[in-house]
Amino acid sequence: MSGQQAFLDAALAHLGPRGITCDADLVEPWLTDWRGRFQGRARAMASPANTQELSALVRLCAQHAIPIVPQGGNSGMAGGATPDQSGEAVLLSLRRMNTIADVDVEGRQVTCGAGVILEVLHEAAAAEGLRFPLTLGGKGSATVGGLISTNAGGTQVLRHGSMRSLVLGLEAVLADGQVFSTLTPLKKDNRGFDLKQLLIGSEGTLGIVTAATLKLVPAGADRLVIWAGLPTVQAARALLLHCEDVAGEALEGFEVLPQASLEAVLDHMPTARPPLAGIHPWHALIEVVADSTHADRLRDTCETMLEDAFRKELLDDAVIAANEAQADAFWLIRDTIAPAERERGPAVQHDISVPVARMPDFIDMAIRELGAAWPGTEVVAFGHLGDGNIHLHVIAPGGAERTRWQETEGKRISRHVHDLVTDWDGSISAEHGIGQLKRDELARLGDPVALHLMRQIKSALDPSGILNPGKLV
Amino acid sequence: MSGQQAFLDAALAHLGPRGITCDADLVEPWLTDWRGRFQGRARAMASPANTQELSALVRLCAQHAIPIVPQGGNSGMAGGATPDQSGEAVLLSLRRMNTIADVDVEGRQVTCGAGVILEVLHEAAAAEGLRFPLTLGGKGSATVGGLISTNAGGTQVLRHGSMRSLVLGLEAVLADGQVFSTLTPLKKDNRGFDLKQLLIGSEGTLGIVTAATLKLVPAGADRLVIWAGLPTVQAARALLLHCEDVAGEALEGFEVLPQASLEAVLDHMPTARPPLAGIHPWHALIEVVADSTHADRLRDTCETMLEDAFRKELLDDAVIAANEAQADAFWLIRDTIAPAERERGPAVQHDISVPVARMPDFIDMAIRELGAAWPGTEVVAFGHLGDGNIHLHVIAPGGAERTRWQETEGKRISRHVHDLVTDWDGSISAEHGIGQLKRDELARLGDPVALHLMRQIKSALDPSGILNPGKLV
Structure with missing residues (x-):
């Protein structure tokens, strides 16, 4: 019996027929990254149903020295979830591990599997009057595990930080199949190195994230979305500081785009309308969110903030979205920049x-x-x-x-x-x-001391190099 | 020439006469932790003036296989900065590395040396209308380097997090003398593992923190300090949730103490007065801080919050400090619990x-x-x-x-x-x-998977084990 057959038989015994496949029709769609830049091959695709099955799979791979390439929604930007061309690797789909536990409303947290899709998480939080304050274009496919492994950002980092700030607890399968878990999070815990933060953003090279306990925040009583036209990008920065001074923690988003990007979106999406009448070299999209305490004063605060900014010549023109539909329309312009540009x-x-x-x-x-x-x-x-x-x-x-x-x-x-x-x-x-897209550039330009530390850690935690080889380090 | 003499001569050449000493009068006071629980010996005390000198010292120690025990203000709680009894180690004082760079007011950050004392940092921030939002009893001696190495907490963690949340960038000397630095912080950076967070809280066992760029926050326009008397500790938790709902981000502190602790303080400090007239099984000390936007409504918000809490039977009695002097007096009671108890x-x-x-x-x-x-x-x-x-x-x-x-x-x-x-x-x-105080207990009770990971990382980054041996792992 070939090594491959022995591996498949053993995997089948651990994972069952839904858990492992070599069927090209099923595997093929996941071998190319969504942007079509990277294409790989795999000996099989594994889809464990839970952490125990995954742990067994990793032990098996360790035993056979088979590389593992973890994948969530396959919406990454750096080819980090695409295997290489050798066909040696098992492509590991985390998509079946998509359970969401009951939202802990009082504790403002939720525990969910790595395969939970961001948009589903948003809905689960919203159903309890809370929200998960991280969003990005790929929210319909990006999974919690992938977001954690890449320390994803998005448009609310200004106020709530990136994924790193929102993970309260973590479960991961290590290179030897052992399970590391801090899923019952403690707000304060000084028992040694911060292994959770080490795993976050490590792109599956130190361990495979299987579940997480995530921070939720109050839903926010009200929001106002502002579109401003600006003379320069320096003015945008000055306006940002002004908004931070006036709105403080209520300022959740501050995005900029040049006139050319706005025009590209207007060309691409005939239903879109320019938020302002004139032409401005730069535009800012600003979101201010109030909790229940301050909701009644939100519009006053924003109007005063904009009047002052106009007086200080930080902006040429600005409009506050009249309603939620218009607020969504403003954000849609921002979110359409990338597809609109692809057309050009x-x-x-x-x-x-x-x-x-x-x-x-x-x-x-x-x-x-x-x-x-x-x-x-x-x-x-x-x-x-x-x-x-x-x-x-x-x-x-x-x-x-x-x-x-x-x-x-x-x-x-x-x-x-x-x-x-x-x-x-x-x-x-x-x-x-970094994934595979920027790995050589990181090696060329990264701080040698940091790179050396990363390689030491990688060798210590995954001595056989089976976890997502060819990525990051 | 003995190995010790050769080491001292070489150290003297690198550090100069102020940088290395064996004078018992100078070294002795730092060989016992401030609580008097641990006492050690050292072959010398080194006090480098800057990172370059420290780097040279670490290279020298690596060459001679001499252990290094870093120490800041020697106000730690777990004996982490006290050498063992062997007398093999160099005691490394970071206290001379106490430079504070200009406060970056616009960027709300400051870069300072590991030896800067917390209270001095508070003053430097206050002079620019900002504050460093972490404080604790030992602020007159605790240093930035020690606070980072132990991921210190304190009474403002509820709102601002522990030290881990406040370090934007870090510089550290590694076991081979190399310097790792991210002192020019980026708000977003996904180039691999989070080495900064790995070093924070590692108690000098993976690297020696030499400098940091720290986050500052607006000084806060106003604060109100509340003392509440409560029937049970369950009521305290319910009151906390109520305050979080009403005050949101403005809630900065929520401490509890039993009647016995209050009485111990009143016995110990004759000038102290009980904040409330009656006797209550439990007490809560609550601080609410407003930025400039909401300062005018702070008292109204707090009064309504307390009235509602009283109606919901979450508290028996409460008082808002009438002025800053009374607010300080309330906090002094809290800060005197530990010394008052020592007397008992x-x-x-x-x-x-x-x-x-x-x-x-x-x-x-x-x-x-x-x-x-x-x-x-x-x-x-x-x-x-x-x-x-x-x-x-x-x-x-x-x-x-x-x-x-x-x-x-x-x-x-x-x-x-x-x-x-x-x-x-x-x-x-x-x-x-953990230090040396809880090392055995961590080995006995800690998660074996986490302990194994920590030991792997320690071995990889400090293979000769010269960095703060006998501590943590």
Whole structure:
């Protein structure tokens, strides 16, 4: 009997027929990342129903030295959930582990399996008058396990932090099949190293997240969504500081986009309307949320905040969404930037951060420098200005052939962007992770001391290297 | 030339005469922890002036296989900064590394050396209209480096989290002398494992914290301090939930103490006055802080909150401090519990947490069970109910001889308390750390999977075991 057959038989015994398959029709769709950049092969796809089954599978893989590539909703941005071309790996789907326990309303927390989809989690929290304060474009497919493994961000990080801030407890299967668990979270616990935070954001290379206890917050009595037109990106930063001063903790989101991105969305989505009458070089989308204590004063606060900002010449024009429908329409413009841009031709995308205060100058510099070095390209920067994190997209000149341009000019541009970011003390991956997309760039540009530490930890916790090989470190 | 002399000569060359000493008069005071529980010996005390000097010292120690015991203000609670009796170690004082860089007012952050004393940091932030929102009894001696290495807590964790939440960036010298640094913090950075969080709370066993960039918050326009008398500790928990609902983020502190602790303070400090007229089984000390937006409504909010609580029978009586002096007097009662109790005779102290919702029942159970098993003792529980963290002190029967009682009955009681806490899914160290005090108990009661992970990480990052040996793992 071949090694493969012995492995499959043993896996079948542990996981049952629903838990392991080699059927190409079932496996194939999960072997390519959703952006179509990475394609891999796998000896089988495992879909354990619970942590015990997964633990047995990992022991089996350890015994046979078979690599494991964990996957949630397959909506990652860095190819972190796609196996390599060797066909050695087991593709591990966590999607069956999608139980949500009862929401603990008093404790404002919920425990759920790694396979729970973000949107389902949102609904479960909302049903109890609470919310899970992290959202992003892929919420219909992204899973809790994937969000934790990549320390996902999104549009509410300004107020609530990234996934790292929202995980109260964690369960994970380690490289030897042992189960690490802190699913009964303690608010304070100083019994040694913070293993939970070490596992969060480790992209499945140190352990496989199987479940988590997550923080919920009150649903928020009311929100106001503001669209502002601005003369410069420096004004956007000044406006952000002004809003933080006035609204304090109530400020939940502060996104920026240039006029070009707004126009791309308007072209792409005929039902969309420009929020403001005039043309403005930059736009800010601002969300302010009030709890029950302050809901009655929310509109007054926002109106005063905007009047003061106008007087200080921090903005040229602004409008508060008249109702929830309009608020949603404003956010839809923001969420449509990426698909709208895809229509405009080949592009390379960069998810970068620099120290918050330096971001406006970085954006100006990058647009200027990249435009000069690659004439005909268009440089667009949009996103989470409040977190010092923007998505910097460089769109190819008209007529460029997608794959060829991306593989030649595109790669050179990306290297240059990463060099610039590193010069400015920034990060080449602010929220999307490293995966296989940026692994070489991290090795090239990362702090050697940090890289050495990471490799030491990886070797210590996964000496045979079976957990998501070829990713991150 | 002896190995010791060769080491001292080389250290002198790197650190200069102020940087290394064997003078017993200078070294002796730092060889005993402030509570007098642990006493050690050291071959020398090193006091590097900066990170470069420390890096050179660590390389030298690595070369000579000399253990290093880092120490800040020597105000730790678990003997983590006291060397063992062998006299092999170098005692490393970080106290000379006490530079505070300019406060970044716009970015609300400050970078400072490991040796900066907490109270000095408070003053530096206050001078710029900001505050560092972590405080504790030892603020006059505790240093930033020690607070980070032990992930210190205190009375503002409810709102602002422990030290872990307040460190934006970190610099540390590793076991081989290399310097890890993220002192230019990025709000978002997903380039791999969270090495910063791994170092925080690792008690100097993985690296020596040399500097940090810390988060500051607005100074707060106004605060109100409330003293409430309560029938039961269950009522205290219900009152806490009520205050969280009404005051939301404005609730910064919620401490509880029993009548016995209040009486001990009143006996100990003749100038203190009881905040309320009557006698109440339990007391709560509540602090509510408003930013500039809501300062005008703070008193109204608090009065309504207390009236509703009274109507719901969550409290028997309550008073809002009339002015800052009275507010300080209320807090002084809280801060005097520990010294006041020391006067009442020998005791064993336990810094424990259980899941927040279970704490009231845990307290009742522990008082009942310990009282029955050790007649004549008095069990006192006070502290951070809002964090699920209390200090559970068991005071010896009258006439017990201190050292003997602590070493015999006291140790048995502590083991029993730790067993109870573990049964209730709690932590034997909520905020004080493990050090040498609780190392054996952690080995006895800790999750074997977590302990194994910690030992793997320790071996990987400090293979020769020179960093703070005998502590934590």
